[in-house]
């Protein structure tokens with residue numbers, strides 16, 4: 001698909017009278033496309049055609065790096081980072097690295113998200129960029145309101161007045177804003193190449209690694225090498241956020257290395273950066289319309305991953321670079337795990353309900369992609385409190401007491417209610433447990449006979 005000899009690649013290279021017919025063809029298509037209603041351009045045949053145009057754009061446009069960025073760029077991604085940082089215990093030291101940090105807008109936006117919601121966490125950030133001049137802007141944290149230095153984008157366009165006041169000290173006389181101290185502290189800035197083999201030694205292992213919107217400007221082989229290098233930074237229970245990258249490259253590396261895609265807010269994050277999303281198919285940012293008809297959509301469109309929870313402790317210090325590299329040679333299967341819990345939950349028994357809560361907390365922390373359901377005695381309460389699917393252990397259709405005095409009524413109840421109901425319960429049980437990878441019965445007195 002990415003091969004240099006493919007048909008679109010050859011077409012893109014053709015020139016007539018020093019002009020590229022492909023470029024003229026794209027211009028004409030763009031002119032027509034922009035005049036069509038979105039209800040039409042989102043239809044599957046138009047999407048397929050858009051994908052072809054996007055391939056032409058990708059191969060006919062020279063790859064070059066940009067500094068473009070925004071404060072509060074992708075709100076759903078910020079929300080996911082908030083949720084995941086919320087899993088950490090009180091006073092936890094959270095290490096987070098930003099690669100391709102540009103002028104720091106992304107760094108300060110994410111730090112604001114975490115620090116404002118979890119002031120107890122000690123957040124230590126490492127911010128990396130390959131450009132000295134943009135890194136200086138980031139480190140200074142002072143931005144012109146009229147013409148932000150080096151960046152061609154309206155970097156404040158996605159903030160409201162309150163957010164601006166929250167993050168900056170505003171100097172109206174100079175028409176500039178200065179990042180507040182509570183956001184500026186605890187950041188170590190590095191002039192470094194994200195593809196450098198020294199990266200792990202420089203930055204060290206991280207609980208969260210953010211690598212957005214710079215890998216798409218590399219050729220696919222370079223982006224792949226760089227992404228594999230970046231992955232070495234992530235601790236075994238850590239998370240990688242990577243968007244703005246060739247989707248084929250990300251999917252390939254995720255599959256090879258057995259990454260677990262985080263499904264939470266996946267579609268919102270995919271569509272959460274309006275400028276990037278709106279540019280399709282005319283500019284190449286490594287994005288395509290979210291397409292649930294693809295068999296691999298749960299992996300292809302995920303931009304947050306948990307890399308490896310099984311090899312806990314494998315990377316413990318920046319010096320263990322060689323150990324970390326060994327992970328590449330052990331591909332693992334990635335699939336969303338389905339776990340069913342069975343027990344006497346949701347009835348107000350403190351011990352049982354605490355057991356369930358502890359299990360759910362740990363499962364969600366280690367496998368955020370897990371699909372959970374609970375077969376229990378108090379399904380309504382469990383579904384409400386824990387936000388999981390819950391079904392009753394025992395459905396009662398007709399109270400036997402009402403009919404038990406009459407033998408004929410008892411017989412008819414058995415034939416017309418009891419037997420079909422039993423079959424229905426079996427079917428329901430099979431349906432609930434279908435595809436279950438693990439079935440957990442954590443005691444709760446079910447192995448005694450006082451409840452049955």
Ligand SMILES: C[S@@+](CC[C@H](N)C(=O)[O-])C[C@H]1O[C@@H](n2cnc3c(N)ncnc32)[C@H](O)[C@@H]1O
Pocket residue numbers: 065066067068069070073099100101102103106128129130131134192193194195211212213214
């Ligand atoms: C388009 S900006 C993205 C900024 C920010 N990550 C965001 O998503 O808003 C890309 C940044 O990545 C930096 N960059 C490009 N290649 C890099 C590399 N190999 N290592 C580190 N930074 C790189 C560029 O200098 C630029 O500042």
